[in-house]
Amino acid sequence: MNYFDDEYNYVRITNEEQQPSFEFGSTPSQESASYNENRDSIRDEVNDNPVENSSNQKKEEKKEKKENKENQESQDNQSSHSSSGNSSHAGGAASGGIATAGAAVAAAACLVTGIVSIGAGPMAPEVNNLKLTPHETSIECVFDIFTGTASYKYKVELYNDENVERYNKEAIIGHNELEFDNLHPSTEYTFEIFRGILNEESQEYNYESIYSEIVSTLDIGENVMVSFDANGRMGKMSPYLLKKNSQFDLPVNIFVPYNDEIFGGWKINGEGDNIQPGQRIVVEEDTVLVAGWEKLSAENISTTADSNLFSYFPTSPSSDITPVSNLMGLDFLLQNAYASPTSGTLNFSEEGGFVSTTKPFMGAISSIQINTSEDQNNSSAGPDGMVDYTMSFSSSPIYQKVTDPGETHSMAGGSSYIFVSSDDESYYFCLSVPSGNIEGCIESIVFNYRSPNKDNLEFRVYFDANGGTGSLPPQTITDNKGDLPTVETVGFVAPEGYKFAGWKVNGEGDLLSAGTTIGLSCDILLVAQWQPIDPANMVTLTFDMNGGSTSNPLTPIQVEKDGEVSLLTKEDLTDLVPPTEIYDFEGWSEEPIEGTLVSSPYTVTKDTILYAKWKTIGYSLGDSLALLPSGNSDETVISNLPDIGEFTYKYAGYNTTNQAFEFNTTDKAFFANNTALPGGVTSVIIKVTKPITLCVLVSGEVLDTWDYDDYNAYEFTCPDGEESHEFEVEYNMYCTYFRITAPEGSGDTVITDIIVKYKIES
Secondary structure, three states: OOOOOOOOOOEOOOOHHHOOOOOOOOOOOHHHHHHHHHHHHHHHHHHHOOOOOHHHHHHHHHHHHHHHHHHHHHHHOHHHHHHHHHHHHHHHHHOOOOOOOOHHHHHHHHHHOOEEOOOOOOOOOOEEEEEEEEOOOOEEEEEEEOOOOOOEEEEEEEEEOOOOEEEEEEEOOEEEEEEEOOOOOOOEEEEEEEEEEEEOOOOEEEEEEEEEEEEEOOOOOOEEEEEEEOOOOEOOOOOEEEEOOEEEEOOOOOOEOOOOEEEEEEEEOOEEEEEOOOOEEEEOOOEEEEEEEEEOOEEEEEEEEOHHHHOOOOOOOOOOOEEEEEEOOEEEEEEOEEEOOOOOOEEEOOOOOEEEEOOOOOOOEEEEEEEEOHHHOOHHHOOOOEEEEEEEEEOOOOOOOOOOOOEEEEEEOOOEEEEEOOOOOOOEEEEEOOOOOOOEEEEEEEEEEEEEOOOOOOEEEEEEOOOOEOOOOOEEEOOOEEEOOOHHHHOOEOOOOEEEEEEEEOOOOOOEOOOOEEEOOOOEEEEEEEEEOOHHHEEEEEEEOOOOEEOOOOOOEEEEOOEEEOOOOOOOOOOEEOOOOOEEEEEEEOOOOOOOEOOOOEEEOOOEEEEEEEEEOEEEOOOHHHHOOOOOOOOEEEEEEOOOEEEEEEOEEEEOOOOEEEEEOOOOOEEEEOOOOOOEEEEEEEEEOOOEEEEEEEEOOOOOOOOOOHHHEEEEOOOOOOEEEEEEOOOOOOOOEEEEEOOOOOOEEEEEEEEEEEEOOO
């Protein structure tokens, strides 16, 4: 257990049946271990050394005196209190009070919880359900007073004779919950309840003791800290606070290794042999567990950066540090460095620039070769054409210009030099030129590094829903690190009234959010952690398909106010049916018409409806075909089709008798667009009611003449009186024009609709 509080109160919901089997033994709770150790030592002390223990002797002496006095009082009051007194004691024992068993057994049992009984005492019937809970510096008291009268007054005292400490609190008729704090650890106190009876003559209360008991604050002992050192790697593991001389089971490492290494074990205070997770140590003092790392077998890899990579760099120098991400799997920072758009070289300005990396290579860098360009020998290069280049290697990310430690070498244009790393843990570099120097000009950079061989790595990751619903089989990971998944990816659903808070490796240690990278060196169990949600703070997110449909309707989502929801994409909606064939799903909007797209994840601030937003991906010419004149023998251009543009056609037109568009194929009939579509043609759908063979061609230029090609033709037979066919276009070129033709002399047909689909390139 981590004794450092998290930001929130995270809840462990136990459901053992839902936990998958886990081969790597889980670590027991350190809190339980400490408590059991303390309990066992106290029990042994009471049972094995009852006489030698001076504290117990004092308790027994005080107990004996008290019992003698109480026995005398008991004899005087036996007739009036025998039955009710027994009842009170039975209730007190059942609710956590002290039972009046044999002295040795009672003393031992009470010491386990830090309470010592001094006998039954004349507990009055009005005191019941007494429970004392000691802590290190406080004692909680819970009891009920039921049978008193309005003329009674009650008070509670907690006192220590040796230290002359006395604390007073008033009690009431009914349920009492009192706490005495600022007490001394491992100290014996007397807890006593007094009943005050009003003296009518003096109008003062006369108090008498109705119950007393000895209780001791807990002996927590000296605390020690177990902390973790990543030994130069990334990641976080919070320390543990333990009682001195506690047993501690070494946890699984989650520090992130370099690509070419794996966790080898823990070194106590950085010394000695590696000790593996799961082994138990005794913590006698503050201890630092230092992660030990072992190299994987590696092979030498060479990668060259040249104009192909430099072209992604800025084309002008800037005094601001500029990031460039994910080139060759690396992240770069540049200052006063730029790429020449003409020569494709990497240049440095006279202000003195640098290029560095903030994301590590796949393995440790062994050397970097710099090849300068002949262009460096120009007028800006000075009399000798020499430029001083400085290369610095590092085991940690470099966010600024670094020259120390580093090697500087003067290079002429058209020359090469290899900077060799002397550090086996060089995963980052910084290449720089001094301020005031002549401009540097690099043609290419060759990186040589050791790539890890991970062929033999294989770890199993198990998942525990921890009271949530859903299950996931163990996953096999063949890497030395991995990113924690989202709970949606795993398929777990939170218990009602809870939300996902993160993961705990093997159910303990730090709370880790999804996306956190952790190191892997053994099988692990990821236990989902859930955080309570205030029902009054819940809002509903509803989805409206806005004319479309899905075979599995989207149900509303309950989410905490200001919570985030990952919205479904087109790829997620595999059963989606658009409102019409010329629409495609684009995303979600807060408005049903003319709304702007919202981003994912979407923050839900109130009860909200999100509408499916559709983008136009084609034209449906069905209604517009009626605007065309009847069949013609000459090529005709028409431009009055609304929002569609200009078309050319021949031997085609609208038949007012049939109320449909016809191809009259006495001669060479065709229909083509003269206005380019907004995007490249992806398909053309033609619906006919009479058999005919039609051909569809696409082009990057206007197709305003007849041409027929059997390869792109389809024979409509209309077995049911109507037939539709989609002529799909292989989308490997950007064609914005189409043409529909029929073979010469094939007869008339009736076309009810022509749907042209296109794709707009982003």
